[in-house]
Amino acid sequence: MNWNDIPSLAALRAFEAAARHGSFSAAARDLNVTHAAIAQHVRALEDHFGQSLMQRDGRGMSVTPEGRALSDSLSEAFGLIATASHDLLDQSQTRAIRVAVTPSLAANWLMPRIGSFWNQHPEIEVELVPAMTLVDLRRDNIDVAIRYGKGGWAGVSSTPLMPAGHVAVAAPSYVEGRKIDCLSDLKGLRWLMDGTRSEERFWICANGIDLDEECVTMFPTGQLSREAARAGLGITVQPAPIAAPYIASGAFVELCAEQDSDIAYHILTRPEVISPTRDIFVKWLRSEATS
Missing domain, CATH: 3.40.190.10 (Periplasmic binding protein-like II)
Known part of the structure; x- marks a missing residue:
């Protein structure tokens, strides 16, 4: 795909909304932008394609035949994007929580306790990813990591779990x-x-x-x-x-x-991700550590 020939997605989105509503004002309310921003995007598209896409029709706007062909294709394309996004969101809400943990902590601390989590939350699946090496939460699609050390890891939210002197x-x-x-x-x-x-x-x-x-x-x-x-x-x-x-x-x-050690086990999560099931598991981890 040659992206140099394709206008900005913001302009295409603004035009699709204007064509669908037949109004710059309604499109502006839909996209939470100003009337002027919608009009500017539509004019930019008309300049890009060298032809009129929308025209005045009484108190509203109507789409030209050329504009109709473009708006129909955009509506279909944005619909496909929305469907794919919703499908992924649905999968993320139902898939197992991926938990990265050292083999020692998994075998000696987590596994003897995990049964209580299953009993309390049978609807939430947990997938353990035991590894000695450090994982990248984003690259490896990890929801929760339990890491050993002094803290201060960049790019993640870190919460102390329990002392580990x-x-x-x-x-x-x-x-x-x-x-x-x-x-x-x-x-x-x-x-x-x-x-x-x-x-x-x-x-x-x-x-x-x-x-x-x-x-x-x-x-x-x-x-x-x-x-x-x-x-x-x-x-x-x-x-x-x-x-x-x-x-x-x-x-x-x-x-x-060891007395007064600053070494601990920490819970690491991705701050930009919202996951109610992950938060339930993290709350359970902290409860187990304090008990």
Whole structure:
């Protein structure tokens, strides 16, 4: 399509409304613009095509034969656009909410709770998109993302969900009989680390432990380092909400917890999108986090 030969869509829309109503004033009210703006658009189209499109007819306006052919085609085209737009809006209101979340948080925090959301809102479908990499909410068509960090992400609305300070944990058998008052008491033990996060390394180093001088085993994911710790192979550092159910069940003992951390899980949404079902899910997330 050669757009250089096509007038502005604003002018075409103004002409279609004027032809449909047979009045510049009625078209202006329809499009919420001035009478002069409609008249200017119609004159611009007549100059572009080099022929008259509308003419005076008593107190109103009538469409010339050439103008009628154009207005009929425009009415059909704008009708197709309206139908396609309404169809997409209908789909967005009925499709599943897409939620991007880290695999660890999905498995250890969200999945044990999601049943209550289904019970409360059986009409709302939720599609989980677990991924370690950061997603682009617009490009990846994500409705809600739960992101771990200090906040301040550009182009999105961000709301803190829950604190996520670090906690060092291990299987009870691994530290049995050892007196532990602070993180530095863990020097000389095996550290089970994953390569996907750097914040826990800063916390460990800030407490006087140089990991370059320690026995460290690396894993590709936090889940693997966590399972190795459950097997009694060493110490792992996890976000507090991830470690909490393991501590509660007795699989882990809490050795040291970070105090007053500015790291948290945040709810990210697209500010330009209006979605009642998304807002219901976000409200439920916040309720679960506070409970």
